[in-house]
Amino acid sequence: MTSESKNRPSEALADFVSMTAILGDFAMIVLGFILADLLCRSNWIHAGVENRSMPSVAESYRLILFGSVIVFWGLAGRNIYQLRNLLFPSRVWHKFLKPLLVSLLAFISFDLAVRMDPPIPWFYFPYAALLVLFNLCLWHLLLSWIIQHSTVFARLRRRVVVIGGGSQTRQIQAALGPKSDLEFVGWVQAIRPNQIAALDPYRLGGLHELESILRTHAADIAILAESDSLQREGVLAVAKACENEHVQFEMVPHFFDILVSGLRPDRIGQIELLGVNSLPLGGYRNRFAKRTLDVAGALVGLVLSAPLILAFGALVFWESPGPVLFKQVRQGRNGKLFHIIKIRSMRINAEIDGAPQWAQPNDQRRLRVGAFMRKWNIDEVPQFWNVLVGDMSLVGPRPERPELIARFKSKFPHYQARHMCQPGMTGWAQVNGWRGNTDLEQRVRHDIWYLENWSIWLDIRIMLLTFFSRENAY
Secondary structure, eight states, X not given: OOTTTOOOHHHHHHHHHXXXXXXXXXXXXXXXXXXHHHHHHOTTTSTTOSOOOOOOHHHHHHXXXXXXXXXXHHHHTTTTTSHHHHHOGXXXXXXXXXXXXXXXXXXXXXXXXXXXXXXOOTTHHHXXXXXXXXXXXXXXXXXXXXXXXXXXXXXXXXXEEEEEOXXXXXXXXXXXXXXXXXXXXXXXXXXXXXXXXXXXXXXXXXXXXXXXXXXXXXXXXXXXXXXXXXXXXXXXXXXXXXXXXXXXXXXXXXXXXOSSSOEEEEEETTEEEEXXXXXXXXXXXXXXXXXXXXXXXXXXXXXXHHHHHHHHHHHHHHHSOSOSEEEEEEEOGXXXXXXXXXXXXXXXXXXXXXXXXXXXXXXXXXXXXXXXXXXXXXXXXXXXXXXXXXXXXXXXXXXXXXXXXXXXXXXSTTGGGGGGSOOEEEOHHHHTTOOSSSOHHHHHHXXXXXXXXXXXXXXXXXXXXXXXXXXXXX
């Protein structure tokens, strides 16, 4: 199995578990508020207490929805839904408190501003906070128990290859016990001599075989443990091998001269690590926001572009009878292959020799209507379907063909880093004029800048700029 076609099954399962946790949290938050409302309306909780009147049920449930959204949004940005935190909820219980405190303050402000008649009784707020906290803790305990006592846990564990062979390699191996969310696969020798006999059965090979080892053992993470024995070029070669195989690269921080930004500290046991694991789209909340924008934009785009697809499809068929839509294999996030959809802009069998090639200015294979479509990006509009089904995003690095990627990844530094997010219908490189047969190094540089500086507003800005960018549209 090649790295381009490898799609780790644990990733989809991890997303499913995270989404289950998110939906469960929201349900527990709503349930907590509802139970607090019912308690405050009951006759036996506050017998003899004056001013037990409550707002109407309709008003209360609007308030419940308001509070639930505030608490949930606060939880979503606190790294609660990482696998290691779902497995060990005691690590994140303290993170529940701040969103609950904020929601209490928001409730009180809302009550003072709106002045409901009758007003919300004061005892509603502590009841709601305590019940929501109790529900969240109970739910996370139940979810972690289910994960750890089922086959799901084994499938979710990420596979770790350590590069080194010394004492730090041994410490990392010892820290990755059977209950860790990481699985120690083995180590690659990067220092001499190896003096730890206990590591010998786990030796996978030498440093020159690293790329093949990562691919063969389906590694998810590679840790460079004894990097002080390598020259700078050696460390960069290790990072590049990991990038080529879509493997997360981390290292024990002996020095910080690295090409990609977003470095953050991490820890396994008592070993301090340094890794590129904090890019904006690595956070689940940002990925959820981007996906929400994608789905909404794709639905609107498909509706608005349907007349264009029909009209230009008819023109294409009139000029060159045959299939109107054109499908081609492209590589997406983490090397996943998918079929991109376009309105055909070239003649049938434009690549009759089978060799992939970019379109050129005044390309003889191009249809007359195809030149117009490419200039105005009309041939791209069926890709709203690719966005809707999750193969692509509205904005991101443009997807490329696997045959071309096989050539580019060893030639251009950090080329494979482009595949850390979903490919896009348009991108930062494209709106800056780097599309088609242009300087590939500049395209990669712009794509990396996008990954490091992503925001939802940047996506909106790029979509608006796309309507005014026509350079190099062959």
